[in-house]
Amino acid sequence: MSSSEQSDSDLQLASTPSDDPQVYGRRRSIPVKLQETGQTGQYLLTAEDAEVLQEILRHNLHLERSGLPEKRRFRFRDLEFTRQLSTFDRQNPTFSSSEFHGFFTLFWLGVALLLVKFAANNWRSYGTIWGKNEILRLMFRKDVLVLGLTDLVLCWSTAFCLALQRVVFRGYLNWNGLGWTRLHQLKNQNEEDLAFKGKASAVSPPGTQGITDLRFKNRRDSETKGFRGSRDTDYLLCLVKKVEDGAPLEASQVNSLQGLLERESDLLSEGLKGRCSSTANFYPHNLTLRNFCDFVTLPTLVYELEYPRTETVDWVYVAEKTAATFGIIVVMIAVSQSWIYPVVMSTVRMKEEGLTAQQRLQEFPWVLSDLLFPFMMEYLLAFYVIWECVLNALAEITRFADRGFYADWWNSVSWDQFARDWNRPVHNFLLRHVYHSSISTFHLSRLSANLATFFLSACVHELIMLCIFRRLRGYLLVLQMSQLPLVALSRTRLMRGRRLVGNVVFWLGIFTGPSLLCSLYLII
Structure with a gap:
């Protein structure tokens, strides 16, 4: 100068x-x-x-x-990741010594006997344990392949984040x-x-x-x-x-x-x-394809520089969880084939026969009652196969030590407690990237951030229903957003401290919600 x-x-x-x-x-x-x-x-x-x-x-x-x-x-x-085991894991000493462990054994014994009954009835009527086998044909004809390819594309599309960070790091973009x-x-x-x-x-x-x-x-x-x-x-x-x-x-x-x-x-x-204490994996050392692939395979949606890891992989444990996964899927297929598929086809026939909406609504209570118990069972089995079997098997393979994928959601006394405990990986993601980010970035109040988080979650779930039923109705969005006034009700003087009443209300919602939702999409 x-x-x-x-x-x-x-x-x-x-x-x-x-x-x-x-x-x-x-x-x-x-x-x-x-x-x-x-x-x-x-x-x-x-x-x-x-x-x-x-x-x-x-x-x-x-x-x-x-x-x-x-x-x-x-x-x-x-958020803080710690070494812990899931509630129903047999390696968890708290679970194995629980006074209610016998009910867990009874539940699976009942499921096994029910499966034997399905197989016997199908063999008697159709000469095969699978019956008419419509569910399996529908799955493997198209849906399983489409689901797998979709998940693959969605998973690897997140590599855009790695590419973006490297571009910013190299100075080609200004951040x-x-x-x-x-x-x-x-x-x-x-x-x-x-x-x-x-x-x-x-x-x-x-x-x-x-x-x-x-x-x-x-x-x-x-x-x-x-x-x-x-x-x-x-x-x-x-x-x-x-x-x-x-x-x-x-x-x-x-x-x-x-x-x-x-x-x-x-x-x-x-x-x-951050919490990166035992490795040098902090920014920008973490901008590698290896680090990205490691995060993608871990059973978590929240990125950290470092996670607690186990020392070795128990392959016997992996085989046990894998066998349990396929076994439960067989049970879910049997329940769908015997109890849910006939009800669905009856509603399809009603529409094919030209029944008016008013005439179909007259059958609504019966359709709802027919779906209550099978949907409740499918709900529990879906929870167990995803959050206990699949995620634990994946965690064992990747040596991911934090197995807190869910908490005791069955003891929930309010819907906000259920939202926190039912699906911990998704809850942690929404907590960090929606709730906290909306407060820090858009300066929303906690109430507004909570509303925005619920609304986003409801929209994503409604999108899933759109993919399944090929129509946009908004039933799931309305039902999910109705949890907010129920949360407010649980915090009133009338409900505060009444844990039994709160748990009864919660289970009534869980028991009727899935079957009510499916009945609405089928009838209307």
């Missing part, structure tokens, strides 16, 4: 060459200029991207005014909100640009032309201590105003700004590392 009457120096908040180019990549430079003002000990600071400095100063001013601790609370620390970008801007400020060789109090003698190039070294003990000793509201107000107005800074203020930036850099480094 050409010299002027006031000597100046262009300082670059650009990344210096790193020993490991794969770690830092290419970063754009951010020019910063320090100028002598003609007065001893005063310097004028200007930056092309001054918003970064102003944001840091305003944040620290807010902390000082509110009395909050200096430690920054980073996002994505709302100003990225914490890593701010971190290295601050580091480069500290290491290269925002001070002078020696201490900030060592001011150039009057009349000296040019600004002495002082670099930030690791003087955290002395510098930060000096900053914290002078960090009060009035001091920060003055510093914020000077930076925003472009007013000259005194040497002590430049010194204080140095300590503040170093402290901010430390906090950002801590936030980017």
Whole structure:
């Protein structure tokens, strides 16, 4: 830069060459200029991207005014993965010693005897244990293949996130909100640009032309201590105003700004590392295809830099859960073939015979009653096969140690408790990326964020029903959103503390909800 009457120096908040180019990549430079003002000990600071400095100063001013601790609370620390076993896992000592373990045995003994009865009746009537076998033909003719291909495409489409992050990391896209970008801007400020060789109090003698190039070294003990000793509201107000107005800074203020930036850099480094304690898998080391594939195979929807893992894989356990998965699917097919499929076909015949909607509605109570028990059984079996068998088998193969895929949802006394405990992986995803993000990003209240989370979940479930029935009715969306007033009712004085009543209301909803929903789609 050409010299002027006031000597100046262009300082670059650009990344210096790193020993490991794969770690830092290419970063754009951010020019910063320090100028002598003609007065001893005063310097004028200007930056092309001054918003970064102003944001840091305003944040620290807010902390000082509110009395909050200096430690920054980073996002994505709302969940913690721990080593635990699922409730019905035979390896769980709590389950094996439970006083209700005998009921678990009774349930599966009853299921086995029911399956034998189905097979015997089908053999007697059709000469085969599968009966007419319509369900199996429908599944393997088209649905299983379509489901598998759809899941494969959806799963690998998430690789777009990895590609996007690598593009941002390489500098082809600018992502100003990225914490890593701010971190290295601050580091480069500290290491290269925002001070002078020696201490900030060592001011150039009057009349000296040019600004002495002082670099930030690791003087955290002395510098930060000096900053914290002078960090009060009035001091920060003055510093914020000077930076925003472009007013000259005194040497002590430049010194204080140095300590503040170093402290901010430390906090950002801590936030980017997260809970990554035993490996160096923090950003940007985690932007690898191997790390992406590892996350995709894990039975969780929430990304973390590090998960608790088991030491070895118990392949006998995997074989047990795999056999249980296919065994339960056989039971579900038998229940559908014997109890659900005939009811469905009767409603189809009603429409083919030209019955009016009013005439079909007269059959609605009977259709509903016929579907109550088979749907309840399918509901319980679907829960067990997915959250106990499939997810546990996948967790064992991947050595994923957190098996808390569900809690004791059967003891729920309200629908919000059921939503938290029924499907922990989806609940954790919605909690982090919908509920908390809507509060932090869109500044919604907790009530509004809760409403938005429920609504999004209901819309996704309604989309599933659209794929199944090929028609959009909104029945599931309405039923799911009706849980909100029921949640409010459970918190009133009338219901508060009455756990038995709350659990009865919950089970009535679980018992009637699936069959009511299916009956509506079939009849109307």
